[in-house]
Amino acid sequence: MYRNTVLICGGTGCHSNHSAEIYDKFVEEIAAKGIKEDVLLVKTGCFGLCAVGPVVIIYPEGAFYSTVSVSDVPELVSEHLIKGRLVERLIYKDKEVVTKALSETNFYKSQTRVALRNCGVINPEDIDEYIAYDGYQALIKVLTEMTPEEVIQTILDSGLRGRGGAGFPTGLKWRFCRNAQPDETGIKYVCCNADEGDPGAFMDRSILEGDPHAVIEAMAIAAYAIGASQGYIYVRAEYPIAVSRMRIAIGQAKEYGLLGKNILGLGFDFDLDIRLGSGAFVCGEETALMTSIEGKRGEPRPRPPFPANKGLFAKPTVLNNVETYANVAQIILKGPEWFASMGTEKSKGTKVFALGGKIVNTGLVEIPMGTTLRTVIEDIGGGIPNGKKFKAAQTGGPSGGCIPAQHMDVPIDFENLAAIGSIMGSGGLIVMDEDNCMVDIAKFFLLFTKDESCGKCTPCRIGTTRLLEYLDKITSGKGELSDLDEMEKLCYYIKDNALCGLGQTAPNPVLSTLRYFRDEYIAHIVDKKCPAGVCKALLSYEILDTCKGCTLCARNCPVNAISGAVKQVHKIDQSKCIKCGVCMDKCKFKAIVRK
């Protein structure tokens, strides 16, 4: 029996901050102190509070240590593990209050973890730990007690909707596929979309890294429900930790007879393979994803026929997102009523969001549907750093829109977000403060979609390029007021005519910023000013008379644009200035201003 369990976050955020080395150091120190028999070391998935990583939690005390470094490990071992004294200086402080347990922090208090229930709790590379936390119990229940139709009805009754962004009822998708007439081979497929492409999104990645068996179990349940015996997980090669943990998990499941022929001796066959994507954004679109699995160039194809009838290799196919699958086993075990008791009228359950941008607690959060944006940003996210003001939150990545401050109290669900011009999307949530230029944000996303457009259809290929040209024109101070109307027209044209979801949603960032921040566009066009001070072509730096002539700015200017003698007021040569802002940052007398 172990005396202590040490959980070390092995998610991508903490991993990049050397959590693997921290793990190795713990192994070394624990061996050196001769307490190897007493301490269980577990490398887990993401805890969610990535902003203060690397994170280490020690049980049974539940002590939550943040920003741990390799050099802290000997102290943690000798103080906490041997003497049982908490190392106060490393304990996470929530608003200056020392917090011992996770559940006491503002970050975790308003969260409900369903899809992330095992992330940061179990060792994702040990199937036995997953089993200890009720793993594969849902699969056993389904195979021994339920008919496929009952499984589908349960999912339907729970109200679970696709977490990839579109929000299509999962049970309905499964029913369509179950009822679809297969060809003479009788083959159907189950696929998992793990091609998470939105900039700033890492929900699916964290689930694959922290709880891979949950996805495997749910896919086996889906296969049973629709009558499939082969599945594919399509994941991007840029997620090396997720891919390797998934491989390990599939290997373990096969070894235990939870995948393969005659699962648990119950006469049901299901096998699962991984297909790696090369990171094209369009391959997150369902038809392009399946085309890519088929070994062809990842391009979308028109719907109908829908995948439920003619999907992968032209066979009936169910394709769900990682987070959707992560809810399935819990729904089977706890019942559809339990799941439907969370959330709003039409959006049940919880949703995972990846919080990023100008926010104190960058990380991964899971909230019941219907939670307001204000709770997410101010309570869970800890607000905006450096005392800045909230301006907008971008949801849904390049396909989504922004939510301005006046809509912060809208309960988050599929319908409400659509009504205010954004989308739920897969769960990226990027927070922007007063220093962000909304025209520049729209340009950033358009640049992304223009690059990622596969080029198959003209409205998307040419349309996004033209739209980006308008935004370039406006941010460089050459815009005209008529451009705004032209842009809007073009946006709707692209939306109505593009072949797939990528193109149809690409204009959303432009449309929503035009809707809520039109005055910023107008400032760029009429006043030739960027109110947030971001668009370089519309800025100038000037030195005030309060300049002491310390020469610091002149010495730091990378292009030698500043001239002036010692103790004399300096001057910036505007024709040479590249507007990098170094002079303003360096000036100790606040004598340089940006206009």
Place this chain on the structure above:
Amino acid sequence: MKSIADIKAIREKMQAQIISRDNESEANEIRVVVGMATCGIAAGARPVFNELVDQVANRGIKHVKVTRTGCIGMCKLEPIVEVFVPGQEKVTYVHVDADKAKKIIDQHILGGKVCTEYLVGDEA
């Protein structure tokens, strides 16, 4: 290949092994705290702690959390074990050894009767 019974056995074996990673402290949870600073360890707190952990685990006792703490200040009375039952006053046992630890589990934790003979008496 495993059978359903095998999976059940793995689940039970693992659940017994795993220290609770639940971050919610339950309302009816009993905390048993062993003083394990240098003084406590020198006086023999480790076998006491191990006995408590093993008893709780092997007998599948729920709602009991065995943890360690630092020096309480009465080093000459170590090993010290304190029992916190929600809604009741804290009970402090002194000069505990492995046998006494077992009795504390039997009589106090499971039986609800304080082992008065191990209490801190006039010595303090």
